[in-house]
Amino acid sequence: xxxxxxxxxxxxxxxxxxxxxxxxxxxxxxxxxxxxxxxxxxxxxxxxxxxxxxxxxxxxxxxxxxxxxxxxxxxxxxxxxxxxxxxxxxxxxxxxxxxxxxxxxxxxxxxxxxxxxxxxxxxxxxxxxxxxxxxxxxxxxxxxxxxxxxxxxxxxxxxxxxxxxxxxxxxxxxxxxxxxxxxxxxxxxxxxxxxxxxxxxxxxxxxx
Amino acid sequence: xxxxxxxxxxxxxxxxxxxxxxxxxxxxxxxxxxxxxxxxxxxxxxxxxxxxxxxxxxxxxxxxxxxxxxxxxxxxxxxxxxxxxxxxxxxxxxxxxxxxxxxxxxxxxxxxxxxxxxxxxxxxxxxxxxxxxxxxxxxxxxxxxxxxxxxxxxxxxxxxxxxxxxxxxxxxxxxxxxxxxxxxxxxxxxxxxxxxxxxxxxxxxxxxxxxxxxxxxxxxxxxxxxxxxxxxxxxxxxxxxxxxxxxxxxxxxxxxxxxxxxxxxxxxxxxxxxxxxxxxxxx
Numbered sequence: 001x002x003x004x005x006x007x008x009x010x011x012x013x014x015x016x017x018x019x020x021x022x023x024x025x026x027x028x029x030x031x032x033x034x035x036x037x038x039x040x041x042x043x044x045x046x047x048x049x050x051x052x053x054x055x056x057x058x059x060x061x062x063x064x065x066x067x068x069x070x071x072x073x074x075x076x077x078x079x080x081x082x083x084x085x086x087x088x089x090x091x092x093x094x095x096x097x098x099x100x101x102x103x104x105x106x107x108x109x110x111x112x113x114x115x116x117x118x119x120x121x122x123x124x125x126x127x128x129x130x131x132x133x134x135x136x137x138x139x140x141x142x143x144x145x146x147x148x149x150x151x152x153x154x155x156x157x158x159x160x161x162x163x164x165x166x167x168x169x170x171x172x173x174x175x176x177x178x179x180x181x182x183x184x185x186x187x188x189x190x191x192x193x194x195x196x197x198x199x200x201x202x203x204x205x206x207x208x
Numbered sequence: 209x210x211x212x213x214x215x216x217x218x219x220x221x222x223x224x225x226x227x228x229x230x231x232x233x234x235x236x237x238x239x240x241x242x243x244x245x246x247x248x249x250x251x252x253x254x255x256x257x258x259x260x261x262x263x264x265x266x267x268x269x270x271x272x273x274x275x276x277x278x279x280x281x282x283x284x285x286x287x288x289x290x291x292x293x294x295x296x297x298x299x300x301x302x303x304x305x306x307x308x309x310x311x312x313x314x315x316x317x318x319x320x321x322x323x324x325x326x327x328x329x330x331x332x333x334x335x336x337x338x339x340x341x342x343x344x345x346x347x348x349x350x351x352x353x354x355x356x357x358x359x360x361x362x363x364x365x366x367x368x369x370x371x372x373x374x375x376x377x378x379x380x381x382x383x384x385x386x387x388x389x390x391x392x393x394x395x396x397x398x399x400x401x402x403x404x405x406x407x408x409x410x411x412x413x414x415x416x417x418x419x420x421x422x423x424x425x426x427x428x429x430x431x432x433x434x435x436x437x438x439x440x441x442x443x444x445x446x447x448x449x450x451x452x453x454x455x456x457x458x459x460x461x462x463x464x465x466x467x468x469x470x471x472x473x474x475x476x477x478x479x480x481x482x483x484x485x486x487x488x489x490x491x
Contacts, residue, residue, distance in 0.1 A: 003310035007296065010307070014298040014334075057296045066294030069258050070311050071283040208260040 004072070004080035005087075007063075008054045022046070027099060034107035040119060043096055044126045047089030051130065052149070054084060055142045065208040075200045081134055082196050089126040093119065117181035124181075127188030129153075131195035139202045210272055212236045212358045212390035213257065218266035220256055225414060227252055230266070232409045232419040237387045239380070241401030241422070242394035243481060244411040250394040253411065254362050257392075258288060271357065284312070287351030291363040293343040297336035301329055301346055305353075312354035320353035327375065341372035348379060359383065359391045365400050373397070377404055398477040408477060410484065417484050422477075430463040430472030431479060442466060449487030460487065 012019070023046065030039040058064060067077055104115060132152050137145040172180075213234040220227040227249050234240045244250050255261040257268060259279060268275040270282045295304055301324055309315045324331050327345040335343060344364060351359060359380070365373045377400060383389055395401055401408065402422070409419035418425070432442060435456040446465035451458045460483040463472060475483075 003307050006310060007299070007307050010303050011296045011298055061296045062292070062294050063296065065260060066288075066290070068260055069283065069286070069288035071280045072311065073280070207262060208255070 001076045001080045001083065004067070004077060005084060008057075008080070008084050011054065011057050012050060019046070019050075023096075027103070030103050031107065037118065039096065039100060039103065040093070040122055043092050044089055044122050047085060047092060047126060048129055048133070048149075050088050051081070051085045051133070052137070052142055052146070054081070055137045055145070059141055064206075068208055074203050078138065078196065078199045078203045081138075082130075082192070082199070085130045085134065086192075089130070090123060093123070117178050120185055121181045124184040124188040127185065127192045131188070131191045135195055135199045135202055138199045138206075210236050211269070212271060213240075213392060214267070214269040214272075215253075215257070216267045218253065218256055218268060219264045220252060220261060221264055222252065222261075225249065225252065227256070227414045230411070230414075230416050232416060234390055234392055234407065236390050237384075238406040239384060239391040239393060239404050240407040240409055240419075241398075241405030241477070242392060242409050242411065243396060243398060243401060243477065244394075245396060245481075245485060248411045249414040250411060251362055252414075254360060254392070254394060257360060258283070258286070284314075284354075285357045287354070287356035287359045289344075289347045289351045289359065289361045289364045291366055293335060293347045295335055298334050300334050301331040304346070304350060305331075308350060308353065314354045316353050316355065319355075320349060323349035323352065323379075327379075341368050344368060344372070344376065348376060352379070352383060357388055357390065359389075359393075361391065361393045361395075363395055364393070365395060365397055373400060380404060398481060402477055410481065412485060425480070426475065426477070428463055429475050429480060430461055430466070431475050432459045432461050432466070432470055432472055433457075442470065449483040449489065451483060451487045458483075 023042065026039045026042040030037075064077070068074070100115075129152060133145065133149060136148045140148075211233050213232070215233070216231050218227055218230040225247070230249070230253055232240070242250055242253070252261060256263045257270070257275070259275060270278075271285060273282055275282060299307070305317055305320050308320075309317060321331065324346070327342075327349065329338065329342045329345050329349070335346070338346065348361075348364065361380075365376055368376070380391055380393070381404060384391065393401065393405065405422050407419065408422045408425055410417045429448065432439070433453075433456065439450075439457055439459055442459065442461060443465060446461045448460040448462065450460075460475065460480065461470075461472065466472065
């Protein structure tokens with residue numbers, strides 16, 4: 001698996017300058033807007049985009065056909081994509097957390113107590129999106145998968161807008177919500193593991 | 209003598225194509241040329257060998273091991289080269305070395321760089337900047353640097369100029385210095401196979417027409433040329449296939465079943481292929 005991750009990171013290295021500049025831009029924006037929310041959001045979007053890019057690169061070079069001639073288990077090939085997406089979303093967040101905390105401290109933005117539930121919820125969201133997206137990419141490829149990405153992002157927004165008044169009426173007290181948001185990554189993680197098991201099954205039936 | 213590859217009654221149905229009862233054996237220490245026109249089933253057979261496609265029926269053994277239950281052990285010992293390089297185009301040969309070092313236990317970095325140097329492939333340039341000849345040399349070096357016992361090559365020389373092809377064939381001959389090594393080499397450039405192959409397996413429309421020792425094949429067959437009228441003097445059982453030409457007919461015959469009085473030309477593999485694909489049976 002080390003080799004597969006290495007391949008994805010080496011490929012990313014070629015666009016390192018652009019990646020770093022975009023993330024720096026968001027650091028600056030967060031400073032000026034005195035709100036670190038945008039930085040956190042951009043980190044998660046960055047993760048999703050990079051995972052999609054890594055699948056696109058693989059497709060362009062027909063990598064999977066070659067990878068399956070090497071002494072690698074199919075489950076390892078799938079696992080490498082799941083580990084990659086974790087590293088790119090949660091990993092980048094951890095990497096940026098000192099900057100986040102610094103921005104938050106300097107701009108006297110959100111209290112840490114308020115920031116953590118947001119991070120927890122975004123982490124859950126990120127796990128959720130990856131859990132849905134990765135099996136789709138593995139089964140259908142990124143061309144069709146992109147359409148699903150669109151649906152995965154748009155449908156919940158439409159659903160949320162349509163039912164917002166109802167949701168607001170039904171919401172439990174804010175303290176309960178906060179507690180729920182802390183444990184939400186656990187549900188995300190369970191879904192992520194189930195998604196991995198499904199992806200391995202899908203990959204094993206694939207022909208190249 | 210053990211066999212590097214044993215395929216028996218391999219069947220695989222794809223959307224508009226089917227492999228029917230494909231059987232052949234590649235003895236250890238030899239090179240087999242796998243020929244056939246485009247779409248004849250060469251790549252499909254090769255993909256079944258390495259389980260990129262799942263066979264419907266039949267048995268495939270590599271190094272005497274059942275292919276489906278010993279995949280990793282088999283893949284440690286083979287090197288596969290396709291007609292195109294399958295690495296991401298922004299990677300450099302130096303990075304590929306890093307990558308493959310993490311894949312194979314037996315990867316030899318020094319040997320890889322020695323090959324790169326010998327074949328004049330720049331190690332710091334990304335693949336997209338390499339010529340097609342260099343890309344192929346890189347693919348082959350990558351397949352060699354973990355010391356495989358068997359090379360499986362799918363059209364490695366197609367689209368390359370004669371000089372690069374010669375260099376690549378030399379690499380294969382060097383690899384064959386070890387008598388434990390074997391090569392399955394699919395190509396429609398039959399002159400390459402004529403130079404290096406010990407066996408020729410010919411596939412046509414998903415079926416194996418013959419799989420024989422190259423020298424026997426070329427020695428035992430001959431081409432007779434003449435008119436249709438004259439052709440009647442040839443014994444029927446000696447005739448393999450016939451082709452009509454603007455000047456009369458050409459007949460592929462079994463040399464030992466024809467009287468020495470008939471003048472027979474020595475066929476090339478390409479001739480034999482054309483007779484089998486374009487020719488007719490003759491009564």
